[in-house]
Amino acid sequence: MSSTYDPADFPAFAVxxxxxxxTVRPPNLEVLLVRRAEAxxxxxxxxxxxFVGPSQDLADAAESKLVDKTGIRVKQxxxxxxxxxxxxxxxxxxxxxxxxxxAMVAVPSEPELEGAAWHTVGSLDxxxxxxxxxxxxxxxxxxxxxxxxxxxxxxxxxxxEFTLAELRSVYEAAWGERLDAANFQRKxxxxxxxxxxxxxxxxxxxxxxxxxxxxxRAELLHPPLMPPGAL
Amino acid sequence: MSSTYDPADFPAFAVxxxxxxxTVRPPNLEVLLVRRAEAxxxxxxxxxxxFVGPSQDLADAAESKLVDKTGIRVKQxxxxxxxxxxxxxxxxxxxxxxxxxxAMVAVPSEPELEGAAWHTVGSLDxxxxxxxxxxxxxxxxxxxxxxxxxxxxxxxxxxxEFTLAELRSVYEAAWGERLDAANFQRKxxxxxxxxxxxxxxxxxxxxxxxxxxxxxRAELLHPPLMPPGAL
DNA sequence: GTCTTTAATTGTCTACTTGACAAATATTAG
DNA sequence: CTAATATTTGTCAAGTAGACAATTAAAGAC
Numbered sequence: 001m002s003s004t005y006d007p008a009d010f011p012a013f014a015v016x017x018x019x020x021x022x023t024v025r026p027p028n029l030e031v032l033l034v035r036r037a038e039a040x041x042x043x044x045x046x047x048x049x050x051f052v053g054p055s056q057d058l059a060d061a062a063e064s065k066l067v068d069k070t071g072i073r074v075k076q077x078x079x080x081x082x083x084x085x086x087x088x089x090x091x092x093x094x095x096x097x098x099x100x101x102x103a104m105v106a107v108p109s110e111p112e113l114e115g116a117a118w119h120t121v122g123s124l125d126x127x128x129x130x131x132x133x134x135x136x137x138x139x140x141x142x143x144x145x146x147x148x149x150x151x152x153x154x155x156x157x158x159x160x161e162f163t164l165a166e167l168r169s170v171y172e173a174a175w176g177e178r179l180d181a182a183n184f185q186r187k188x189x190x191x192x193x194x195x196x197x198x199x200x201x202x203x204x205x206x207x208x209x210x211x212x213x214x215x216x217r218a219e220l221l222h223p224p225l226m227p228p229g230a231l
Numbered sequence: 232m233s234s235t236y237d238p239a240d241f242p243a244f245a246v247x248x249x250x251x252x253x254t255v256r257p258p259n260l261e262v263l264l265v266r267r268a269e270a271x272x273x274x275x276x277x278x279x280x281x282f283v284g285p286s287q288d289l290a291d292a293a294e295s296k297l298v299d300k301t302g303i304r305v306k307q308x309x310x311x312x313x314x315x316x317x318x319x320x321x322x323x324x325x326x327x328x329x330x331x332x333x334a335m336v337a338v339p340s341e342p343e344l345e346g347a348a349w350h351t352v353g354s355l356d357x358x359x360x361x362x363x364x365x366x367x368x369x370x371x372x373x374x375x376x377x378x379x380x381x382x383x384x385x386x387x388x389x390x391x392e393f394t395l396a397e398l399r400s401v402y403e404a405a406w407g408e409r410l411d412a413a414n415f416q417r418k419x420x421x422x423x424x425x426x427x428x429x430x431x432x433x434x435x436x437x438x439x440x441x442x443x444x445x446x447x448r449a450e451l452l453h454p455p456l457m458p459p460g461a462l
Numbered sequence: 463g464t465c466t467t468t469a470a471t472t473g474t475c476t477a478c479t480t481g482a483c484a485a486a487t488a489t490t491a492g
Numbered sequence: 493c494t495a496a497t498a499t500t501t502g503t504c505a506a507g508t509a510g511a512c513a514a515t516t517a518a519a520g521a522c
Contacts, residue, residue: 086246097246099317
């Protein structure tokens, strides 16, 4: 079938990137959505994304969309390829294959850009999203949860310097379940390279001030942090 | 930028699927490769794959390549999307985005198809592979290992009816490390729904005959099977 | 047939990890 | 100064994991 090899012989696809940008604002896990300004599906919420340039790498395309929408540089966030969605009819206009990416960012304090807003993942109507974006979002949330379990990525939801309570709130937001502060702390500190103490403390409201930490160099957690069986 | 929306405005990509088909022939983990019959890279080993049709779903395309090359139906195997590779220069002819898939199959007894052969993963020269297929293969092996840890997919490397020794050899092949048969057995049988006893036994060579099992309906393992820290 | 070898299966024990909860410490708010 | 709150340290019972010995049941040599 591919004895000759003329580009024109093969069906042309458009390739896009779509981003599932997650953040934690305790006690919620939130996702960044944009309101579509154009038809089709004008006015509905959608994942930020766009076309990949003819000589642009997939990761570069995802990175530049992230900067466009959030102003967050990749250095301060986590960005990874998620999954590729290519159902023939997912976009009514033409055959589009979307390489979805997952970003985990610390909540930006700056005001939102036009048309973009954070939405709580739990209380989001799947039917309100454009195209197959509900499916993509679900894949992103599942990936995020599973990576939180066995990697140190929870730190990428935190400020550069953070307390263990903040780190704990990331897990609590992702699972919707409270964790014992004492056991959580011992587990985190027992894991070599998860966090590193700054020597400083910080206090917000009443209660003993908490020590602050920065992310360590480890990437994998052995053993995982969340209990088995927790969804 | 995307105020108008004419398909012709956007760069055309070719989309392919490439398959990392893994099997276990104790004590080795092996991958199916085909020898390229056409330029470029004529004569080098490559992952099986091909173009996605204009109205063909990605999963369907992967499935049909698997049947073409191995004759194995998806019902008896595991097939999942792996990762998408889209470096601008990965194929010299044109812009090609490849949606790589991972298949885990029981070793087929039938003779090989023309140009295709099983290769031991450990003793394979990465430089001998065409295009960026060495990178794809590495991603596939890593994915397979991590899924073996926390899912029941090891059973898809086994015949439909198998002994615990066979199942154990899957883990031993993937990690290159021997496991204690006694502890392995207790762990597997303690995991609800991993395997189900047939009541029959089977003996191959000397030694007490082993009971045979079929795969259970569970998909996830809690807790994981392999010890933390094992590569 | 009997003996030797091999592998599956069962049993046992020690060290470690987990999670629940109590106690001590260090702040803020009034 | 007192009450309230949150971090941090301490304790302990229950469960898990891995090492290794013992038992069972077959194949193959003689």
